[in-house]
Amino acid sequence: MKKGFKAIFCRSVLQIVRRPIYWAAFFILPLFCFMFLSGLMENGLPIKVPAAMVDKDGSSMSRGITQNLAGMQLVDITADCNSYTEARHLMQEGKIFGFFMIPENFQQDLLAGRKPVITFYTNMTYFVPASLLFKTFKTTALYTKAGIALNVLESVGATEDEVVPLMQPVNISARAIHNPGLNYAVYLCNSFIPCVLQLMILLVTCFSLGQEIKYGTSRRLLAMADGSILKALAAKILPQTIIWWVIAIFMESWLFKINGYPMHGSWFWITLSELMFVLACQGCAIFFFGILPNLRMSLSVSALLGILSFSIAAFSFPVESMYSAIGIFSWILPIRYNFLIYIDQALNGIDIYYSRIWFVAYIIFMLLPFTVLWNIKRNMAKPVYAP
Amino acid sequence: MLKFLKKYILQLFTVYCREFKLILGDVGIMLFLIFLPIGYPVIYSLIYNPEQVRDVKMVVVDHDRTHLSREMTRNIDATQEAWVIGYAADLPEARRAMDSHKCYAIMEIPEGFERNILEGNQANATIFCESSLLLRYRGFLMAATNVSQAMGAEILTEKINAVAPLATTITDGDLMPIKNISMGNIESGFDSFIMPGVLILILQQCIILATGMAGGAKRERPSLIGYNGVNEEPSILMTMTGQMLCYLTILIVPIIYLIHYVPLMFSFPMAGRFSEIIAFLLPMILASAALGFCLQGIVWERESVFVLWVVTSVVFLFLSGLTWPRYAMSPFWKFISDAVPATWGVEGFIRMNTNGASLAQEASDYRMLWLLAVIYTAAAYCIQRWVVRPSIRRGYNDYDKMRREAF
Missing domain, CATH: 3.40.1710.10 (abc type-2 transporter like domain)
Structure with missing residues (x-):
């Protein structure tokens, strides 16, 4: 048995390559959703x-x-x-x-x-x-x-x-700045497409970690990392991070370059936001898995919250109009911050000063897994599969 | 003949009982069939339940500072949609307020606003709305239109005599009243618009996810759950029928809850007849279950169903034509949406439930649903016959293979 970071990394890559389900989850499903959402609303408004x-x-x-x-x-x-x-x-x-x-x-x-x-x-x-x-x-x-x-x-x-x-003695006109044609695709794709990405990241991360416990291979994983859970997780997740980064960068260019949705700010901040978004989603997923170290339960939570994000992250119905007891939940997933950064940096192109706090939120999501590492380690050392 | 029939009924009964026991004992599947349809609609409806977007914050830049400009600001503030949180000295200050997310619109009243009106010219003002959320913009647009009309009518009545002394006798009151009536969703609420459709989508996804997961379980541990890969009995058709009947039985309570009690709890429009809606949804449920049986062809383990199927909910929501109407779809996407049971289910259900259509009026949708149910059942039979059964017959091999692949 080879040991060390590189060995786990290679093992993780092989796992991804060998199972068609990962191909579907990394590439086919997200890319299909990208094409679908912007293709459907190509005309901007359902006229006639x-x-x-x-x-x-x-x-x-x-x-x-x-x-x-x-x-x-x-x-x-x-x-x-x-x-x-x-x-x-x-x-x-x-x-x-x-x-x-x-x-x-x-x-x-x-x-x-x-x-x-x-x-x-x-x-x-x-x-x-x-x-x-x-x-x-x-x-x-x-x-x-x-x-x-x-x-x-x-x-x-x-x-x-x-x-x-x-x-008409008094005329008050209402202008939508930065989306004057009220293009529905601009409004919807910029929030829904990253949210699809979040859903897939949450699911794939929990799925890949849960598999280790389900098939009892987690002990081997820990042994390869010399018992260091941090090393095991990092090497296990890194190949996925790289793939998601590629997808996220593609998503960014798909939205703002290929489809030409408004991009009035700096490319640097948007790119940074997408990259940190991937890490934040993974952090969030590992955190869910740490709390519920069971394949089905962690996937259920990821699916539930991932789908709920499309509504609770307030893409269409504003947070301040929701009941406040419900509205606070809009802040618990990374997509909300991705959406806010998109509004500030791409749509409105304002100074980074105003969005600084959303980046801090990303960092908090990235740190979340550290609070549950002990539990993941405990369960990986004694894997029990509950269907 | 009778013997033949008896054999099949017995098979059906066996499958039905076995499946029932299996599902009741499987927390994962129960979650899909019971918790999801019962818990999810409540959470979802609560998010949108305030229905309207009220009192969105705005800042006013008043370069005129006259009686009329202040009156207009008061009028805008008094609308349901807008809330004037304060004045800004100039546009940069207002911009700063908007950038720091304190308001979502700026109303600029130019100098000479009142003078224009008094001179008998048109006076203009502009509301600049932040366009990230279309509902906010829609509210400001409504507020702007309503206020400019109301103020316009007032000024017209005041000044008309000066222009044409006799005109008041003719234009007294409204010359041609305009009435608009919202049908179906009479309050134009967001919850009442989106939720009825989502309920049907939830129903479809529950059935497909549960069936898919059951398929994964079947492949993973065929022996544990009583499937016999070697024996040809029970026949594929009877197995599928038995399972469908079993799902229908379990789903009776969730379905009644979804289409009757959820709308009742959140006071969504309920103009349809319950019995007709149930009759309408029956083929959709059968088609969904059949689609689930087709999905079993690619679900190799219980949990794969999450990764492979959950994201389709978003796609189906848009394909259903609820948010993006079907007439505006390109022929390709329209064709895809035709193939999804929920498309017809959502369309028919909201028209029956919200617009009060009868089953006869939804005949074409109803026929499409039955057609889909037949097509998917046929496809499911083929997939079960040539993909799923052979893989179960191979039994543990698959499981071992997966184990090896997972290292």
Whole structure:
């Protein structure tokens, strides 16, 4: 039996090479997820939302509104319904995401000053398309209203110069800085793709350590390291670290170079963040394994927290809006810090001073395993497999 | 004929009982079938349960400092979405506040804001939003639109007489009221939007993970759990049917809990009919179990299922069309999403549960689910016949091989 760091390292590399499951976990699954998430949202926004028009009036004015609406970029008027019920049925069948309703005698009532009500319905069950529809419907309705008001005012003798500014005297515009087109892929891939990486790192690290205990090979591992658990773990994990670093660097270039997502800061800090992120995730995984030195239990915890991260790390729903008792859990996994550093350093490109504390968090995750080394050693020396 | 039938029913019964005992005795599988569907939805729903993003912090840079600019700031602060935490003297100061994560937006009111309004021109203000979270931006956009409309209407009524003295008689009140109605998820809450779909996804993943793990266990210790690799009985079809029935039995309580009690607890929309939803989900459960049997072809040990399958949840969530609608997917991804039971399950379930569709309206989804169930069962049969059974017949060899490979 060869001993020493190098021997364990080689053994670890061989383990990875020989088992197809590692190939899947290191390369196939993460790379598939990278391609999938950014490929799916290639267009940035799901434009051309299918919608219906319920024109119960059929007058020149109502047809004008239909034409205006159909010309908007975000919607696609796919159906022309005769009644509310018909349109609602189409919505229930999933064929449309909303509809715009013009009441009977619309033009007549409007000209007579009887104030007809225009109503639009959006299916908020589908958040993104419904929000786009809402925006378009509202704009169209407002423009229609302004146009009509203009006509009415002009008919009582006001001039156009006087009236136009009155239509919208106050205009507050909201600008999304650094993602002006509200590209959904920029918003989602930059958080979800690193989170996939975290999940895989947690799972693979726990899996590879658990295997040693399951098959009783951990005693041999310890013997090869002359009983030093630190040496055993370091040599065992290092090959994985190197592979994950390569994947992380690829991820970085995939996001910011190949897909061209906004990158306004320094490459150095982002790269450092990704590299430290890998180590932090591994540290976290070893810590889980140290607390529950059982293959299935540690994998369960990794899977549970890894999947939960997609929600609890507040990529879409902000922490400050969560219940505070739930919100604090967003800080317990490395992905949160990766996300915050991405926002500061890549998206907003602000000074590193403002993100310094997130890097400290990474270091804490890296140090976590040291608190449980004794337990890992104890269990590796006397491996017991509980299915 | 009768004898033939009797033989198969007996086989089915044997498998059913054996599988039941096996699952009840296996903590790992029980975790997937009981804890996961019961605990996970609660944790998940709690995260999003506040539903709305309220009072997001913003800083105001007011270069005008007039009555109207202050009124606008007050109006913005009064909206549900925004919370003005203070004034900044200039943009750099406001930037510093935003950079140090104290606020997420800056409203800049230019000099001459009030003067423009009084002169009868349009007055502009801008809200610069930090765009990392789209929900925050959405809130600020709503606040901006609502405030500018409300203030605009007020100013219009005040000034209209000066321009056209008769106009008030016509424009009295709203000329053409606009109403918008949110269907299904009527409060536009985030929890009610995402959770119903996630519930179905959890159900599918529980079944697949449990089946996959059971497959791993079968391969690792065939003798311990009563599988006889040499004997041809029970037949593959009866084994699969028996196992599916067994999963269905165990899952009855979790399913009722998932589709009825979780929405009840967190007051998600519940517009569907329970019996129809159950009927709708049946083929999805069968298809998921069959997909699990297919997965057994590559799961060599119990725990591999975590590494190989857990991450697919994310992929399936997006494929289901819940967040990224299916009409916007490219034909390739649409095809992949067609092949996932949860896609149809999620789509159908949210339409039935949230929009109150009937089973008849979801007929096409329902047919797709049955089609998938048939296809996956056929595929599962082939995989069980030519991959899984032979490997069990080889018995301990595989286990020994893995042991050697693990050093």
